[in-house]
Amino acid sequence: MSEVVTRATQDQVAIVTVDSPPVNALSAAVRRGILENVNAAVADPAVQAIVLVCAGRTFIAGADITEFGKPPQPPALNDVIAALENSPKPTIAAIHGTALGGGLEVALGCHFRVAVKEAKLGLPEVKLGLLPGAGGTQRLPRAVGPELAVQMIVGGSPIGAAEALKHGLVEEVVENLVAGAVAFAKKVLAEKRPLRRLRDDDSKLAAAKADRSIFTNAVAAMTKKARGLEAPFACADAIGAAIDLPFEEGLKKEREGFMKLVVSDQSKAQRYAFFAEREAAKVDGVPDGTKPRPVSRVAIIGAGTMGGGIAMSFANAGIPVTLIETGEEQLKRGLGIMQKNWEATAARGGLPPDAPAKRMALITGLVGLENVKDADLIIEAVFETMAVKKEVFTAVDAHAKPGAVLASNTSYLSIDEIAATTKRPQDVLGMHFFSPANVMKLCEIVRGAKTAPDALLTAVSIAKKIAKVPVVVGVCDGFVGNRMLAARSKQSEKLLFEGALPQQVDAVVTKFGMPMGPFAMGDLAGLDIGWRSRKDRGIKSEIADALCEAGRFGQKTGKGYYKYEQGSRAPMPDPEVETLINDTLAKLGLKRRDITDEEILERMVYPMINEGARILEEKIAARPSDIDVVWLYGYGWPIYRGGPMHYADSVGLKHIAERLSAYAKATNDPSLEPAPLLARLAAEGKTFASLTQPSKAAA
Numbered sequence: 186m187s188e189v190v191t192r193a194t195q196d197q198v199a200i201v202t203v204d205s206p207p208v209n210a211l212s213a214a215v216r217r218g219i220l221e222n223v224n225a226a227v228a229d230p231a232v233q234a235i236v237l238v239c240a241g242r243t244f245i246a247g248a249d250i251t252e253f254g255k256p257p258q259p260p261a262l263n264d265v266i267a268a269l270e271n272s273p274k275p276t277i278a279a280i281h282g283t284a285l286g287g288g289l290e291v292a293l294g295c296h297f298r299v300a301v302k303e304a305k306l307g308l309p310e311v312k313l314g315l316l317p318g319a320g321g322t323q324r325l326p327r328a329v330g331p332e333l334a335v336q337m338i339v340g341g342s343p344i345g346a347a348e349a350l351k352h353g354l355v356e357e358v359v360e361n362l363v364a365g366a367v368a369f370a371k372k373v374l375a376e377k378r379p380l381r382r383l384r385d386d387d388s389k390l391a392a393a394k395a396d397r398s399i400f401t402n403a404v405a406a407m408t409k410k411a412r413g414l415e416a417p418f419a420c421a422d423a424i425g426a427a428i429d430l431p432f433e434e435g436l437k438k439e440r441e442g443f444m445k446l447v448v449s450d451q452s453k454a455q456r457y458a459f460f461a462e463r464e465a466a467k468v469d470g471v472p473d474g475t476k477p478r479p480v481s482r483v484a485i486i487g488a489g490t491m492g493g494g495i496a497m498s499f500a501n502a503g504i505p506v507t508l509i510e511t512g513e514e515q516l517k518r519g520l521g522i523m524q525k526n527w528e529a530t531a532a533r534g535g536l537p538p539d540a541p542a543k544r545m546a547l548i549t550g551l552v553g554l555e556n557v558k559d560a561d562l563i564i565e566a567v568f569e570t571m572a573v574k575k576e577v578f579t580a581v582d583a584h585a586k587p588g589a590v591l592a593s594n595t596s597y598l599s600i601d602e603i604a605a606t607t608k609r610p611q612d613v614l615g616m617h618f619f620s621p622a623n624v625m626k627l628c629e630i631v632r633g634a635k636t637a638p639d640a641l642l643t644a645v646s647i648a649k650k651i652a653k654v655p656v657v658v659g660v661c662d663g664f665v666g667n668r669m670l671a672a673r674s675k676q677s678e679k680l681l682f683e684g685a686l687p688q689q690v691d692a693v694v695t696k697f698g699m700p701m702g703p704f705a706m707g708d709l710a711g712l713d714i715g716w717r718s719r720k721d722r723g724i725k726s727e728i729a730d731a732l733c734e735a736g737r738f739g740q741k742t743g744k745g746y747y748k749y750e751q752g753s754r755a756p757m758p759d760p761e762v763e764t765l766i767n768d769t770l771a772k773l774g775l776k777r778r779d780i781t782d783e784e785i786l787e788r789m790v791y792p793m794i795n796e797g798a799r800i801l802e803e804k805i806a807a808r809p810s811d812i813d814v815v816w817l818y819g820y821g822w823p824i825y826r827g828g829p830m831h832y833a834d835s836v837g838l839k840h841i842a843e844r845l846s847a848y849a850k851a852t853n854d855p856s857l858e859p860a861p862l863l864a865r866l867a868a869e870g871k872t873f874a875s876l877t878q879p880s881k882a883a884a
């Protein structure tokens with residue numbers, strides 16, 4: 186019999202328990218074990234009902250994603266579900282933790298479901314570029330109605346036990362998992378309740394069959410933000426089949442949709458991203474047994490845009506914050522913005538009405554750096570100059586308690602230089618958040634030359650606690666993300682000098698899937714910042730300089746590389762910019778040439794990949810997938826392309842190296858020559874992925 190699934194009978198109820206850590210995923214062994222034990226329970230005259238439950242921290246969290254792309258092993262999941270659904274004895278799923286994907290589909294195959302109040306139930310397959318492939322698109326609409334089914338399947342977010350009870354997805358919320366499920370089974374037997382096979386129950390589909398707009402409106406709302414993604418639309422089609430077709434035909438449609446997506450490049454990229462995010466939190470070079478330091482209070486220095494957003498992230502996670510500013514006025518302004526942000530979210534229904542007050546209550550605003558004294562973690566988010574950083578860290582070093590972790594939110598500056606101003610460089614590191622810090626998920630954890638392993642683990646674990654995705658990076662100018670972005674910005678500027686227009690470059694980059702192109706981004710950030718720093722450093726960028734000399738600082742002045750209508754952030758191409766570019770190039774004696782979209786895309790992406798290779802050579806990033814996680818969660822890289830390094834492997838490193846060499850010669854820019862690592866892998870016909878042990882996401 187199975188090692189991962191066991192069965193015991195209690196009071197005529199067979200309790201079939203899955204125990205396959207870490208998340209009871211539906212591996213072949215688990216599928217076999219469930220099938221064997223359910224069949225045995227059905228055949229056992231001493232058994233009158235069957236409860237399916239899981240040991241460990243969660244109910245089944247889905248199919249085993251590591252099995253995708255490999256030859257399928259029997260039994261098929263649909264056969265396991267059919268055994269539960271066709272059982273002549275009541276089958277009850279007892280849910281705790283997260284019943285997700287194939288796990289919820291197994292539960293939907295049972296006649297009844299009970300859950301503990303903390304449980305979450307969902308079909309997140311769309312987040313892996315898939316659709317529920319074991320009846321979820323056919324049974325969930327029958328359980329909760331098409332509207333909620335569309336939200337859950339096309340959106341991919343789970344619902345809680347209370348909402349599941351409200352919508353009939355579970356029959357009961359129980360206090361004690363197993364005892365509650367057995368008691369429920371006894372009730373079903375005592376009341377001779379008919380066995381509810383969802384496949385036979387179209388009652389909740391009737392309204393949508395009569396008025397299809399119930400379904401199409403829900404789909405339209407959920408696919409608004411699905412730009413470039415295939416899976417959300419495939420999910421919607423499969424749910425549509427549940428409304429239009431008999432169950433078995435709908436199941437067939439679902440299967441066809443699943444089989445198409447599971448081999449798609451998009452799903453491969455999204456499965457890769459799933460595991461890449463989890464790998465990124467595993468820090469190399471930390472001795473086994475190293476524990477993070479306890480963090481119960483955080484101090485944040487600076488209540489500006491970044492400091493305020495960071496403080497909100499901690500309060501959102503229930504961690505008290507001391508917010509420190511140089512004066513009452515700055516403090517008041519910072520606290521005011523945080524309150525407004527929370528109230529706006531609550532007004533949109535994104536937070537319970539009492540949450541803003543509760544979270545503000547976790548923030549203590551104080552003036553004076555001495556107030557860092559009680560904090561376990563101190564994050565500095567002040568003006569981005571080394572002089573100011575050093576001044577702040579010197580003071581923090583004097584007041585902070587022993588063992589406190591001192592973090593800088595710098596986006597570029599050297600953590601080692603900052604750490605050297607303290608007597609405790611082992612406690613200093615970088616925690617680089619991204620704006621808006623209460624929204625963006627990425628946190629680059631910058632490891633200094635002297636940063637202690639437990640300080641590093643403290644930053645990684647606290648970042649996860651505040652729902653950030655931590656990636657450990659080394660010290661260099663711009664760390665991973667901004668360093669690669671600089672390589673792209675350099676090319677975007679050069680393309681203007683060679684003949685491209687801002688709107689052409691941005692259109693190529695957004696068509697590729699990025700949320701915004703380099704020139705619209707420049708206008709958002711403000712062109713005057715770069716202009717002032719160029720002037721400080723005595724360097725020129727004739728086109729950008731000319732724009733600024735003409736007062737075109739971007740959105741803040743209503744015009745930059747684009748023009749903006751009053752109150753609108755929508756960039757509109759401006760013929761004045763083309764004239765300005767032509768005049769500037771004429772002065773420089775430069776001629777414009779036609780540049781293809783293909784060349785623009787290659788010169789936007791390949792130099793970044795090349796810089797990524799250098800970052801790996803210098804061990805600034807531990808693995809290529811870490812670089813991808815930085816771009817996925819910090820810079821809006823399209824999830825269905827997996828990240829720059831994964832994308833490079835899908836294009837082929839040989840082609841990329843050849844194109845880079847060609848551009849290096851054509852534009853006389855030696856920095857475009859392929860980095861040694863890229864050149865070597867290309868020559869050996871290898872991939873970036875080959876640099877780390879086979880990833881869990883099978884190709």
Ligand code: T1G
Nearest residue numbers: 207208210246247248249250251285286287317318319463
């Ligand atoms: N398959 C294989 N491994 C998995 C896994 C899965 N489904 N889920 C988690 N793991 C591994 C993960 O890689 C990590 O490994 C460890 O478990 C702990 O995970 C037919 C097609 C359940 C909410 O999309 O969302 O069903 O790094 O660090 O933060 O229709 O894991 O320790 O070696 O994330 O507590 C649908 C995916 C699959 C859910 C727990 N299911 N998992 O979060 O732990 S497709 C999902 C999660 C499907 C059917 C279809 C989360 C979690 P390691 P963790 P966590």
